[in-house]
Amino acid sequence: MKPGEIAESIIEGFAIRDPKDIDVEAISIDAGMQVRFRKLNGCTATLLGIGDRAIATISPSGNRGRDRFSIGHELGHWSMHRGQSFYCRAENFGQYTKADKVKEKQADEFSSRLLMPTALLRPAIGKIRALSLNDLRELATAFSTSDTAMAFRITLLDNFPVILCCYSATGREWHLNAPMVPSRWRLKQKLDEDTFAYDYLQAGSSASGSGKQSAEAWFENSDAHRYEIKEECIPYRPGQVLALLYLPHEMLDSVRDWDDWRTRLRN
Amino acid sequence: MSHSNEDKPKNEKFLDALVEELRTMSDTDALEGENAESLVKLGESILRRAREEAGTLRMAEAKRQLSAVSNKQMGVASCTAAEARSYLASLPELTLAARGLNELSDEDVLDLFRQAKALEDASPTTQEKEKKE
Numbered sequence: 001m002k003p004g005e006i007a008e009s010i011i012e013g014f015a016i017r018d019p020k021d022i023d024v025e026a027i028s029i030d031a032g033m034q035v036r037f038r039k040l041n042g043c044t045a046t047l048l049g050i051g052d053r054a055i056a057t058i059s060p061s062g063n064r065g066r067d068r069f070s071i072g073h074e075l076g077h078w079s080m081h082r083g084q085s086f087y088c089r090a091e092n093f094g095q096y097t098k099a100d101k102v103k104e105k106q107a108d109e110f111s112s113r114l115l116m117p118t119a120l121l122r123p124a125i126g127k128i129r130a131l132s133l134n135d136l137r138e139l140a141t142a143f144s145t146s147d148t149a150m151a152f153r154i155t156l157l158d159n160f161p162v163i164l165c166c167y168s169a170t171g172r173e174w175h176l177n178a179p180m181v182p183s184r185w186r187l188k189q190k191l192d193e194d195t196f197a198y199d200y201l202q203a204g205s206s207a208s209g210s211g212k213q214s215a216e217a218w219f220e221n222s223d224a225h226r227y228e229i230k231e232e233c234i235p236y237r238p239g240q241v242l243a244l245l246y247l248p249h250e251m252l253d254s255v256r257d258w259d260d261w262r263t264r265l266r267n
Numbered sequence: 268m269s270h271s272n273e274d275k276p277k278n279e280k281f282l283d284a285l286v287e288e289l290r291t292m293s294d295t296d297a298l299e300g301e302n303a304e305s306l307v308k309l310g311e312s313i314l315r316r317a318r319e320e321a322g323t324l325r326m327a328e329a330k331r332q333l334s335a336v337s338n339k340q341m342g343v344a345s346c347t348a349a350e351a352r353s354y355l356a357s358l359p360e361l362t363l364a365a366r367g368l369n370e371l372s373d374e375d376v377l378d379l380f381r382q383a384k385a386l387e388d389a390s391p392t393t394q395e396k397e398k399k400e
Contacts, residue, residue, distance in 0.1 A: 015322025026329035034336050041372040048382045049362030051390055055382040077364045088364035 003106045004113035006079055007072075011117045019120050019143040024071045027114070028056065033078045035071050047074045047088065054078050065146035072111030080106055115145050116153045131160040133210070133232040133244055147234065151244065152176065161247040167191045168240045169201065180252060185219050192217040197233040197243045218245060227251050282317055341381045342388075348373035351380035358383065 001009070010031075016022055025035050033047075033054040040046065040059040047056045056074035058067055077088065080103075087100040088107075124142060128135050131154065133147075140150040155164045158179045165175035171190045177183070191198040194217040196210060210232040216224040218231070230246035346354070352368050355361070355376070365371060365379070 013322060014326050015319040016326075021326070023326070023330065023333075026326060026333050029333045029336060030325065030329040038378065041375055042370070043366050046365035046375070046379065047362060048365075048379050048386070050358060050383060050386045051360050053386045053390060054362060055386065057378070057382070074364065078362065081364070082362050083360060085361060085363040087366060 003076060003080060003110040007076070007110045007112075007114035008117045008119065010079075010114065011119070016117075017120070019116075019124070022115060022117075022143070024068050024075070024115065028071060028075050028078075031075060031078060033075055035074075037067070043088070045070045045074055045088065047077050049078060049082060063146055065140060065144055065149065068115060068144055069111050069146060069149050072114045073107045075114065076107035076110030077103065079110065112149060112153050116143050116150065118157070121153065121157065122159070125154065125157075125159055128160075130230070130246060131162060131244070132230075132246075133234060136244070148236070148242065151242070161249065161252055163187065163245040163247070165243050165245065166236055166240055167197055167201065167243065173240060181247060182252060182254075184221070185224075185247070185251065186221060187218060188220055191241075195243070196231050197241045200233045200235070201239075201241045215247075215251065223254070227254075282313075285313065341385050343381070346377075346380065348376050351376045355379060355383060 010027060011022065014021075014027065014030075028035050032052050033049070033056055035056050035058060037058050037060050040057065043059070044061070045056060045058045047054060049055075056071060056078070058070045058074070061067055061070070074088075084103075086103055087097070088104065121139075121143070124139060125131075125135075136150050136154065137147055139154070140147045143150065145153075151164050154160065155162055155176050155178050160178060161180055162178050163175060163181055163185075165187055166173040172187060175187055177185075191201065194213065196213075210230075212228055212230050214225055215227040215229045218224070218229065227248055227250060229248065229251070231243055232246075233241050233243040236242040355363070355368060363379075365375075368376065371379070
C-alpha cells in the first residue's frame with residue numbers, strides 16, 4: 001500500500017465522516033505513539049520508539065495546523081519505518097541521504113492524506129467553481145491544517161487547473177502543477193515586474209495580491225500572450241511569496257506551439 | 268486469537284450471532300420472501316453500521332487513553348549526555364527519527380533518554396508477556 005492509502009485506511013478504520021473528528025493525537029495513541037510538545041534545537045520534531053511503543057516530540061510552531069501536520073508526519077514514520085533510524089525534520093536539509101529524503105516524502109504524503117483524506121475533501125470542494133486562496137483558507141480552517149498544506153493537497157488532488165509556485169528575490173524556488181496542467185507551460189525563472197507576486201515581494205503584505213492578468217507575465221512560452229490567468233499570492237517563508245495560478249481551460253487544451261519549439265532549438 | 272464471546276464488544280457479538288443464524292439456516296429459509304439483491308443490501312448495511320460503531324468505540328477508547336497518558340510526568344535523567352548517547356545507540360528494536368545522536372544537543376539527548384526509560388518502564392516485561400499469552 002502507498003503512504004496515502006495507509007493513512008486513509010486508518011481514517012476509514014475510525015469511521016470518521018467529518019474533518020473535525022480527525023483527532024490526530026488520539027489516532028496516534030491508538031497506534032502506540034504518544035505525542036508531547038517541547039522546544040527542540042535544530043529540528044521541528046523527533047520520534048523515539050522501542051518495540052511497539054513510541055513518543056513523538058513536536059517543537060511547537062505556534063500554528064496548530066503545522067503542529068498537526070508534524071504529528072501526522074511522525075505517525076507516518078511510526079507506521080511505515082518502524083525499527084529504523086534516520087534523519088527527520090532537521091532544519092539542515094543538506095544532511096539528508098537519498099533514502100532519508102524518500103522516507104520524508106512518504107511521511108509527508110501520509111500526513112497530508114491523514115489530515116485531508118480524499119473521501120472527506122472531495123465533497124468539501126464540490127461546490128467550489130474556481131479555486132481561490134480564500135477557499136483554500138476556509139478549507140484549511142475546516143480541516144485544521146495550515147494554508148500551505150491545504151494548497152499542496154488541493155493542487156495534487158487535480159480538481160482544479162492550478163499551479164502553486166514559490167519565488168524569492170533570487171528567482172523561482174519551486175513549483176507544483178496540478179496533474180491536469182500540461183507540462184509544456186514553462187514558468188519564468190524570475191518574477192516578472194507585472195505580476196502581483198513581484199509587488200507583494202517588494203512591498204510586503206500591504207500590496208494587493210490578487211487579480212487577472214496576461215499569462216505572458218508568468219510563462220516563457222511564446223503563445224502565452226493569448227491567454228489570461230488568475231493570480232493570487234500570499235507571503236510564505238521570510239523573503240518568499242507563494243502564488244496560486246488558475247489557468248483557463250483553453251490553456252489545458254492548447255496544442256504544443258511548434259514555432260516556440262523551433263525558436264528554443266535555434267537558441 | 269481465542270476470545271471468549273463475553274470479551275467481545277457488543278457489535279462483534281451481534282455479528283457473530285447473525286453469521287451463526289445465517290450459517291445454520293437452510294437456503295430456502297434464508298431466501299424466503301426476499302430476493303438475493305435486497306438480502307445483499309441488508310447485509311451490507313448491517314456491516315456498514317457495525318464498522319461505524321466499531322470505529323466510534325475505537326476513537327472513544329483512544330481518547331480515554333490520551334487523557335490518561337497526558338497526566339503522566341516523565342522521570343529525571345540520572346546520567347550524562349555521553350552515557351545517554353551510548354545507551355540509545357545500544358538499544359535493540361529502536362526507531363529513531365531525529366538528527367544524528369552526535370548532532371543533537373545534550374539537552375535533547377537527555378530528553379530522548381528519559382523517553383526511552385519511560386517507554387521501557389511502560390512496556391510489559393517478558394514474564395508479563397508470557398503470562399498474558
